[in-house]
Amino acid sequence: MSNKEKHWEKTRGLMIVTLLIWFVFGYLIFMFGSDLNTSSFMGYPLAYYMCAQGSIIAFVVLIFWFANRQEKIDEEFGFTEKEDD
Amino acid sequence: MFKGNFIDNLPKIYGTYTGGFIVFILLMAIAEQAGMTAKTIGILFVAFTVCIYAFIGYMSRTVQVDAYYVAGRQVPTVFNGMATAADWMSGASFVAMAGGIYFGGYTYMAFLVGWTGGYVLVSSLLAPYLRKFGCYTVPDFIGTRYGGNFARFCAVVVLTLASFTYVTAQINATGTIASRALSIPFELGVWVGLVSILLCSMLGGMRAVTWTQVAQYIVLIIAYLIPVFWISNKSGFGFFPHFMLGEEVARLGALESQFGLVKNAAADIKAAGVPGGLKSIAVSHAGVPEGGMAAWKFISLALCMMVGTASLPHILMRYFTTPSVKAARKSVAWSLFFIALLYTSAPMLATLSKISLMDPNLATGIIGKPIAEIMKIEWVNSWINVKQAFIADFNGDGILQLNEWFMRGDVVVLATPEVAGLPYVISGLVAAGGMAAAMSTADGLILAIANALSHDIYYKIIDPKADVRKRLLVARSLLIVIGAAAAYIASMRITSILGAVAWAFDFAMSGLFFPLILGVWWKRATRQGAIAGMIAGLGSGTAYLIYVYPKFMGNAPWLGIDHLRFGIIGASVCLVVMVIVSLMTEEPDKATQQMVDEVRIPSGKTILGKQH
Numbered sequence: 001m002s003n004k005e006k007h008w009e010k011t012r013g014l015m016i017v018t019l020l021i022w023f024v025f026g027y028l029i030f031m032f033g034s035d036l037n038t039s040s041f042m043g044y045p046l047a048y049y050m051c052a053q054g055s056i057i058a059f060v061v062l063i064f065w066f067a068n069r070q071e072k073i074d075e076e077f078g079f080t081e082k083e084d085d
Numbered sequence: 086m087f088k089g090n091f092i093d094n095l096p097k098i099y100g101t102y103t104g105g106f107i108v109f110i111l112l113m114a115i116a117e118q119a120g121m122t123a124k125t126i127g128i129l130f131v132a133f134t135v136c137i138y139a140f141i142g143y144m145s146r147t148v149q150v151d152a153y154y155v156a157g158r159q160v161p162t163v164f165n166g167m168a169t170a171a172d173w174m175s176g177a178s179f180v181a182m183a184g185g186i187y188f189g190g191y192t193y194m195a196f197l198v199g200w201t202g203g204y205v206l207v208s209s210l211l212a213p214y215l216r217k218f219g220c221y222t223v224p225d226f227i228g229t230r231y232g233g234n235f236a237r238f239c240a241v242v243v244l245t246l247a248s249f250t251y252v253t254a255q256i257n258a259t260g261t262i263a264s265r266a267l268s269i270p271f272e273l274g275v276w277v278g279l280v281s282i283l284l285c286s287m288l289g290g291m292r293a294v295t296w297t298q299v300a301q302y303i304v305l306i307i308a309y310l311i312p313v314f315w316i317s318n319k320s321g322f323g324f325f326p327h328f329m330l331g332e333e334v335a336r337l338g339a340l341e342s343q344f345g346l347v348k349n350a351a352a353d354i355k356a357a358g359v360p361g362g363l364k365s366i367a368v369s370h371a372g373v374p375e376g377g378m379a380a381w382k383f384i385s386l387a388l389c390m391m392v393g394t395a396s397l398p399h400i401l402m403r404y405f406t407t408p409s410v411k412a413a414r415k416s417v418a419w420s421l422f423f424i425a426l427l428y429t430s431a432p433m434l435a436t437l438s439k440i441s442l443m444d445p446n447l448a449t450g451i452i453g454k455p456i457a458e459i460m461k462i463e464w465v466n467s468w469i470n471v472k473q474a475f476i477a478d479f480n481g482d483g484i485l486q487l488n489e490w491f492m493r494g495d496v497v498v499l500a501t502p503e504v505a506g507l508p509y510v511i512s513g514l515v516a517a518g519g520m521a522a523a524m525s526t527a528d529g530l531i532l533a534i535a536n537a538l539s540h541d542i543y544y545k546i547i548d549p550k551a552d553v554r555k556r557l558l559v560a561r562s563l564l565i566v567i568g569a570a571a572a573y574i575a576s577m578r579i580t581s582i583l584g585a586v587a588w589a590f591d592f593a594m595s596g597l598f599f600p601l602i603l604g605v606w607w608k609r610a611t612r613q614g615a616i617a618g619m620i621a622g623l624g625s626g627t628a629y630l631i632y633v634y635p636k637f638m639g640n641a642p643w644l645g646i647d648h649l650r651f652g653i654i655g656a657s658v659c660l661v662v663m664v665i666v667s668l669m670t671e672e673p674d675k676a677t678q679q680m681v682d683e684v685r686i687p688s689g690k691t692i693l694g695k696q697h
Binding site (some may be wrong): 004007008011012014015018019022025026027030031032033034036037040042043044045047048051052053055056057059060062063064066067070071075078079080081082 | 213327391
């Protein structure tokens, strides 16, 4: 397998993991909204908290994490951009 | 000042600008104490900020094609994040979101999740690859990846339909705010709004829009956060509302059961003469509706908004302006960070507003008190006079019940500072913030349409030999024509039949989402497949919208997929058709496959040249 193919395989793996986490915070937890709401976080009912702040914060953190991981992958296979590109 | 090492000086320039804006707010506060009228303060706030945007727009004028279309690809990560956040947060986000939560509670908050989660798709599936491609517009990518003018043309059609649906609502919002702040008729306000919008974008295209959007973000976020924090502190709910309103949310639940959540009959509302667009609270604030269907409605709305986000060209094109692929990825993260500052505050503002009105133990409370007393309150009177609020004593007991107090959603943002007894300077600031939010989004949308028409239709299809001067002349003329068309439609006040902002997301996801991502992620995707997918997706989505929308055919929605969610139908059809047709047609040629390989790695030259 060529360098490019290996790079793409890892990139695709990262994409899938990222979208799985996205699915959990964007959809899965809200399938159980009424169950979640029986517990609370910082005094807020949990399902309410997750859509007011929790999931949004999770998305921000997720994208920063994704960007750093992808940079590492690019570095590993020598595809980092150079200044003069 | 805007020459040479302008980019290195950005933090200093915008730091000074922010400081200057705060000094202006303080001056206005002093002027208010000295007896300046509320009206003058409102005019000064809107006029001062619009003049600054126009100045930035003038300073960023350009005659370079790549500066006009992609801001010269030198916008630093964090600043592009701010510009995207302003581009993203519309007048509706600013003025109506807290009101939506106020009336819709948890159910409405599916929009919050949907309007933020889409950025995960943007960063992992699209933005870095489109940046590597080096396109000027979204149809530029479709046209080059799949080849052929027809594919390019289809993408322009989807882009125009989605963006135009969105832009009339934005111009409508600038008109409303301008007319209220400057005390001019709405029809005139719309044109004042349009002129302000064009001043920001016409001379400098994307470059000018970028630097004004950064300035507009700063104004809008200050204007949103100051009232939230101030109200929370002044009314003693806690100095950091985001972490400290748990008790108030619980208290709202108790008050809801005390007063009862009554849904008024349509006949009663009509008989009482409640003005159109006004609502009363009938849905629990934090309670989750029971049942699988309710959960599905929440999830399906979030899905449409997320996938729509990742297909809206005015957002995607912001990531064409970063210096590198790496910067494009990081910039998506910063965008969402800046968006989250406002989006996490909206539920807090809704909570503060609700508790201030509903809790009879508070001085600001009105529910459960005698109507005769409430009518003596100044803010109640002034909002009832402009038909933004209404009292209907259904049970005739002379006491205001929860279902007897009606108001428009916008009032939550516009009046809560007044209700909490904040000085008028804050209301002026909020007007400037709303104006900034609506203008920045309108600018991004009009530019997206005009750029697609000038670059993809005029230059790529009609006259590929046109020189730079002629191309930019066409681009600028189109900007005026599209802006004027949108303003004309907005001034006719037919927005109620134009439908919801959510439609823009559904149109975009129906026609563009799969052609875009499969263009990068599936080498086997062919031109015929993409064209068939775009046509079938947009066609089926639109047909379903007509089938289900109450003002058109009004049939019962299938599986709860109503007119806000028709993109689910469109995008599914698009995917299926695109895959089937692609597999039936011959696989793309070697050159195309190599191009896709190149797009997938960050290093190396962009696919399309710097000037094309």
